[in-house]
Amino acid sequence: MPRIRVVGGQRLAGQISISGAKNAALPLMAASLLTDETLTLENLPRLADIATLSSLLEHHGVAIEVNGGDGPNKGRVAHFHAADIVDTTAPYDLVRKMRASVLVLGPILARCGEARVSQPGGCAIGTRPVDLHLKGLQELGAEIELDGGYIEARAPNGLVGGQVVFPFVSVGATENLMMAAALAKGRTTLLNAAREPEVQDLGHCLQAMGAQIEGIGTDTITIDGVEALHGAVHSVLPDRIETGTFAAAAAITGGDVELLGADLTHIGSFVDVMKAAGISMEPTDAGIRVVAINGRVAGVDAMTEPYPGFPTDLQAQFMALMTVADGAAMVTETIFENRFMHVPELARMGANITLHGGSALVRGVERLTGAPVMATDLRASVSLVLAGLAAEGETIVNRVYHLDRGYERVEEKLAACGADIERIWD
Numbered sequence: 001m002p003r004i005r006v007v008g009g010q011r012l013a014g015q016i017s018i019s020g021a022k023n024a025a026l027p028l029m030a031a032s033l034l035t036d037e038t039l040t041l042e043n044l045p046r047l048a049d050i051a052t053l054s055s056l057l058e059h060h061g062v063a064i065e066v067n068g069g070d071g072p073n074k075g076r077v078a079h080f081h082a083a084d085i086v087d088t089t090a091p092y093d094l095v096r097k098m099r100a101s102v103l104v105l106g107p108i109l110a111r112c113g114e115a116r117v118s119q120p121g122g123c124a125i126g127t128r129p130v131d132l133h134l135k136g137l138q139e140l141g142a143e144i145e146l147d148g149g150y151i152e153a154r155a156p157n158g159l160v161g162g163q164v165v166f167p168f169v170s171v172g173a174t175e176n177l178m179m180a181a182a183l184a185k186g187r188t189t190l191l192n193a194a195r196e197p198e199v200q201d202l203g204h205c206l207q208a209m210g211a212q213i214e215g216i217g218t219d220t221i222t223i224d225g226v227e228a229l230h231g232a233v234h235s236v237l238p239d240r241i242e243t244g245t246f247a248a249a250a251a252i253t254g255g256d257v258e259l260l261g262a263d264l265t266h267i268g269s270f271v272d273v274m275k276a277a278g279i280s281m282e283p284t285d286a287g288i289r290v291v292a293i294n295g296r297v298a299g300v301d302a303m304t305e306p307y308p309g310f311p312t313d314l315q316a317q318f319m320a321l322m323t324v325a326d327g328a329a330m331v332t333e334t335i336f337e338n339r340f341m342h343v344p345e346l347a348r349m350g351a352n353i354t355l356h357g358g359s360a361l362v363r364g365v366e367r368l369t370g371a372p373v374m375a376t377d378l379r380a381s382v383s384l385v386l387a388g389l390a391a392e393g394e395t396i397v398n399r400v401y402h403l404d405r406g407y408e409r410v411e412e413k414l415a416a417c418g419a420d421i422e423r424i425w426d
């Protein structure tokens with residue numbers, strides 16, 4: 001099983017290309033199920049999660065053709081063609097690999113009048129139920145039963161628009177409902193909808209496919225269902241979480257890195273916190289330049305919130321940065337109940353972190369020391385790589401398959417900026 005070896009202490013300098021966003025690409029790919037015409041997605045990242053969803057889509061009958069992306073900085077172009085949905089069941093073996101598979105539920109139900117999707121299980125960061133997805137679809141007239149570990153949804157006469165009030169913000173439920181409502185009869189209103197850039201990207205792609213959607217990027221989204229959607233060409237937005245991750249990498253090494261293709265407007269709250277910590281993030285013609293201006297970063301508090309708040313998907317990386325800050329930082333997680341799996345691993349590298357419920361008090365230390373550590377989920381694993389970049393000596397990150405789910409060639413991108421990092425295969 002591959003591992004990543006990092007020897008810390010190198011200052012990062014240079015350029016890193018930001019890939020297409022995983023969390024935008026996944027719902028966009030699921031949207032291809034809504035039409036019998038071809039949906040072309042440009043700037044598709046090369047990731048394990050993309051391959052997993054591709055397998056599921058192929059199982060449902062989607063023909064996928066991928067070209068391009070041979071150069072190190074080129075996103076791929078992929079054509080998704082769901083001429084017929086040949087199977088409306090998303091089986092356990094495919095769904096269990098990735099929770100985002102539940103995003104096929106809305107589109108298949110809307111297009112075929114029935115869908116059977118394995119219930120996604122819990123995962124390392126929390127129990128993560130899908131009740132909001134199901135309640136929302138019920139508001140659109142779906143009959144839903146849970147049987148033998150499967151969600152069985154039926155709408156034999158088609159879905160009918162309705163009002164869905166989310167009790168709290170859910171990215172995936174908003175996406176599933178937007179896709180389902182696009183083909184429902186009449187008007188659907190989603191209240192307390194998610195505003196994440198990835199949700200907006202899906203909304204814009206659905207519009208390009210002929211969907212009638214208003215309020216994208218606000219907490220009230222209105223969708224007037226149409227008879228059919230058509231093909232479209234859409235470019236996946238740059239990955240704001242990869243952007244924030246490499247910004248933290250530059251910062252933790254006291255570096256100066258330009259993130260090519262990155263978009264500052266998507267990460268405002270993160271930029272504010274980074275600035276308070278003494279890191280400059282300024283737009284350039286090609287992306288964002290990240291510079292550690294004052295040497296050692298200052299300890300700053302951060303609390304995760306739905307967009308436009310500080311993203312939960314950057315909490316672990318930011319905490320890694322705070323472990324070597326001058327002063328203390330309170331990092332509070334409000335989205336997931338168990339997203340501190342990186343804390344004991346960072347502690348093995350010398351970090352001083354005390355957990356109090358949903359908050360972690362991080363007291364900055366002068367330096368971390370390299371150690372063998374274990375990745376537990378995607379963002380936790382990359383936080384260990386960041387810590388390794390700043391640590392004295394060698395860090396070996398085990399179980400890097402978590403990392404490959406969401407980061408494209410992370411070791412190559414960091415090595416190109418001077419990091420001493422490699423993938424080892426023993």
Ligand code: EPZ
Nearest residue numbers: 023100128129130131132133169170171172313335336378
């Ligand atoms: C998306 O997950 C992202 N995944 C996650 O990224 C991200 O952490 C999360 O949004 C929050 O920003 C993808 O886009 C594929 P939610 P999602 O529904 O849609 C609870 C990463 O590292 N909830 O917004 O599953 C849920 O348990 C990942 O790339 C319910 O209780 O997140 C959580 O506590 C991990 N019932 C909260 O809501 C539901 O029906 C927010 O979850 C749905 C969600």
